Amino acid sequence: MASRAKATILDIARAAGVSKSTVSLVLQGSGLIRPDTAAKVRKAIEDVGYVYNRGAANLRKAHSNVIGMVINDLTNPFFAELAVGMERVFQSAGIVPFIANTAENPVRQEEVLKSLMEQGVAGLIVSPARGSTPDAFRRLEAAGVPVVFAMRRLPESRIPVIAPDNHRGAFLATRHLIGKGHRRLAFFGGSADLVVYHERLGGFREACETLGIAPADVLVFEGETSRKGGIACLEAALALAEPPTAALCFNDAVAFGAMLALRKRGLEPGSDFAVVGFDDVVEAEHYMPALTSVAVDTPGLGERAAHVVLKMIQSRTTRAEDHIGAVNLVVRESCGPDRSQEVRRAAMGGVA
Amino acid sequence: MASRAKATILDIARAAGVSKSTVSLVLQGSGLIRPDTAAKVRKAIEDVGYVYNRGAANLRKAHSNVIGMVINDLTNPFFAELAVGMERVFQSAGIVPFIANTAENPVRQEEVLKSLMEQGVAGLIVSPARGSTPDAFRRLEAAGVPVVFAMRRLPESRIPVIAPDNHRGAFLATRHLIGKGHRRLAFFGGSADLVVYHERLGGFREACETLGIAPADVLVFEGETSRKGGIACLEAALALAEPPTAALCFNDAVAFGAMLALRKRGLEPGSDFAVVGFDDVVEAEHYMPALTSVAVDTPGLGERAAHVVLKMIQSRTTRAEDHIGAVNLVVRESCGPDRSQEVRRAAMGGVA
DNA sequence: GCCTATAAATGGAACGTTCCAATAAATCAA
DNA sequence: TTGATTTATTGGAACGTTCCATTTATAGGC
Structure with missing residues (x-):
């Protein structure tokens, strides 16, 4: 219920008495619009209960800010710790990573990767499921999606790895x-x-x-x-x-x-x-x-992996150096x- | 590299010698197209390395198949077990849930929920962060997104709860x-x-x-x-x-x-x-x-929560019965x- | 006042899908 | 053969954004 047709950028443009372009600019925090106009727009957004449609935006932008973390076993506290380290850096970069669990199952992993790609992820951190082949990641590479492996590596894959010594x-x-x-x-x-x-x-x-x-x-x-x-x-x-x-x-x-x-x-x-x-x-x-x-x-390696993928996305490359973490x-x-x-x-x- | 402009439905239509509508139908598994045409299309998809753009599709469909699981503390094995139960049922429903961690932080939770909404989730299972208020979920309700709480409830909220006795x-x-x-x-x-x-x-x-x-x-x-x-x-x-x-x-x-x-x-x-x-x-x-x-x-409660949210999505409602699980x-x-x-x-x- | 430079706001085309209405092809009845 | 019916296929208009090229408002210089 209360599911009235979702408000769009146009609705709030109308409500604020400006054009949709202006609203779009405000949404992106552009400095081009006058502060009072921006305020007016922001108020309208609040009043109407507008929610931004990232899908529509990505259609135009072709660069989503979604990052995925593909974990092979979430019930293993070790990997949960890894995830936590990554989250720390993503959070301070203002982005919300999506975690998906493959439960050590290569078939499930395939589904997960496919779904993430369809969602248009900007980058991926993967701890590959046991027994997965480089083949599973071929598609990602072809699409030019930055990927880094965490903790585990695959035989003869060119994907960068963050792992301990x-x-x-x-x-x-x-x-x-x-x-x-x-x-x-x-x-x-x-x-x-x-x-x-x-x-x-x-x-x-x-x-x-x-x-x-x-x-x-x-x-x-x-x-x-x-x-x-x-x-x-x-x-x-x-x-x-x-x-x-x-x-x-x-x-x-x-x-x-x-x-x-x-x-x-x-x-x-x-x-x-x-x-x-x-x-x-x-x-x-x-x-x-x-x-x-x-x-x-572990959390340190997670952080490192997050930094690397962020940098890869930023510099639009799919290659990076491996990082072998110190152990004691x-x-x-x-x-x-x-x-x-x-x-x-x-x-x-x-x-x- | 290899980041050639992404293939679209039109490219594969061209490659298969059919119209984009036909391709779309094939993608949706419609029984309307002749099997040999479908095969032709599927081959083209494979050859070209096409990846489906779910964002674009959702723009038109207004019903994504993304489900989010918002967990308050992933490092607590208890919640990891909960997540695993949910995943089990989502997997057999052919959908990939996205997990997000709020680390018991209401502010982070707000960000996570916002991001999930912008992504156009179809439904949400939430184990709310300590100290979160019903207010944080008002927006979800207004947007008509089905939500169920798992394990934890909020004082005076109308959102259904799955929890033990x-x-x-x-x-x-x-x-x-x-x-x-x-x-x-x-x-x-x-x-x-x-x-x-x-x-x-x-x-x-x-x-x-x-x-x-x-x-x-x-x-x-x-x-x-x-x-x-x-x-x-x-x-x-x-x-x-x-x-x-x-x-x-x-x-x-x-x-x-x-x-x-x-x-x-x-x-x-x-x-x-x-x-x-x-x-x-x-x-x-x-x-x-x-x-x-x-x-x-715990995994049983996770499964139950997943079933409930699936049913809510299907029947387009935002209400459901609470479920109090037996304990021993x-x-x-x-x-x-x-x-x-x-x-x-x-x-x-x-x-x- | 007029011209120019700068700042602020805007219309329109595009992004990749879906889905309706419409067309084309195949099948059948007569 | 023709018309009616069914089966396959297709063009085009959306969906909600962004961003470029414009237009309009504001300010400065003379």
Whole structure:
């Protein structure tokens, strides 16, 4: 109800006693119109309850100010943190980004991208769904829409990437475990269809190799990148005749799963089996025991991605430099028998 | 680069040797055109790399198929779960919803709503930011845009609400605590500017009253609805000369905070102090100890909200019935000294 | 006062679709 | 064959903006 025919620019022109062009100018904040005329127009807008039709405007302008964020898994707090970082910069640029979730499903991703294109997005930040191919983004490139990948990259794609230094992060974490005296190490979770997996696994392997772990003592367990996957990996590892004593996990969710499974078997994460996570989500420091993890500054990467896409839009290009973010290992309580070296962050700090 | 002038319906008409009207019909899947003509057109679309301009279409149609989900805090897994439920039904309806985050900020919410309206949304699901007034939604109503509130309601607004039975949930939880022998009870977190707060607190109070707790023994601590808030509430409570022995928390985040603070003081949640949460997010069962919480079927409520808004759009109305979802208490390990009655859900079940 | 320069406001065409009314083509009845 | 009916296709006028080229008002200089 009350759905009277929507007011247009013409209605408010009539109400204010000016021409539609004048109204349009006012709407765009042009300095060309006299302040009192502008005021008159603005009042009419208010009175009539006019709402701007961006679709009509874009028809003429061919440059919308819509930016889309395509996220592969919104329920993973890690990606929610990423989204929050991006929003921060978009908000201060006065633009409202639209978030869409692909739920790690390439088919859904295709739908989402199509819909966003039809909507005429000016630019896109995408954390691609697992198993998506460069093909899915061909269309975007053809249309000249600026796209940046966040956190994940695709094999052989020319789209710029904003991601942490996965290789180095994994290397640091592994070196730490070895430094604690562990000699038989596992890598938990992830699967080969993710480029990130190879990067992290690569860092793990390099550390093992250069620091003198025998090839037979480096164990790799693929699995889901979730708590569930972590549980499964741990079970598999402990079923071995000669189980590992420490694990680097693909991400924090996997690490949480592994710790859970340890507890269920009556083992204490940290002293009985060392666990290191990756990403350092806010829960990591609140877990029991607090999780040692590779911090990647997720919101910071989100901000960076937002800046890059903004700049790409502005300079009408579809290319940009990759950005590899610095990482650092945050040592807490979940690894190594040596409990004297605990590092604690203030318990109040983690509520974003 | 490659940003050649975008192909329009006319270009593909030319390429296929038909009229633009025919192309339009094909695009809409009209059965009026001969199958071989349609095929010809579709091929041209593919060849040219045409992308549909929904803005232009909406100009004519005045009925977009865009639905917006306005969420007050995306980093709270609870709301992410809600969003996931909604997405499920939208996906099967073939529509891509756009999510926008207000970060619990009424000003940002205003921007978001404005932007969504300008985009010509067909309908909206909103979990309003704390402290937002019905005024913020007046404009939507005037424009005849169907809106439903999810999880939260506004005082004196005629917009339909999909929410759990907060009063009953709080009542059940409180009764459980009293049944465990607790005689001095606290309510932790939340603040009076949230209708939900009054509902939950109301249930708590009613249970205390009808089950014979002396008014002097019911303690209320307002606070942030986050882990941080829970920590603060617990500190305040234990600072009392005669502290409570159990607390019902506004939500699970507050409960996690409270448990954290207990641990930090060397107290064991469950045996030394009983804690009950609200919402039953997936982490609740994975916490140490597993959190007793009021389950509200968040994704289910999301689905329901999506269905309602879809029906409203279809029947061109802006009114609908409220829906109050059933709740039930999931008893785990975080409350009462009686540890023999643990209820455990399968550890594998929680990964959405 | 007149001419010029500047400032402010305006009409009209275009943007890419949809949809109605109209035409063209195919089918059928006689 | 012709006319009537059905089936496919099409031109043209909208939809609500923007922006260019104009027009009109205002001010300055002499």
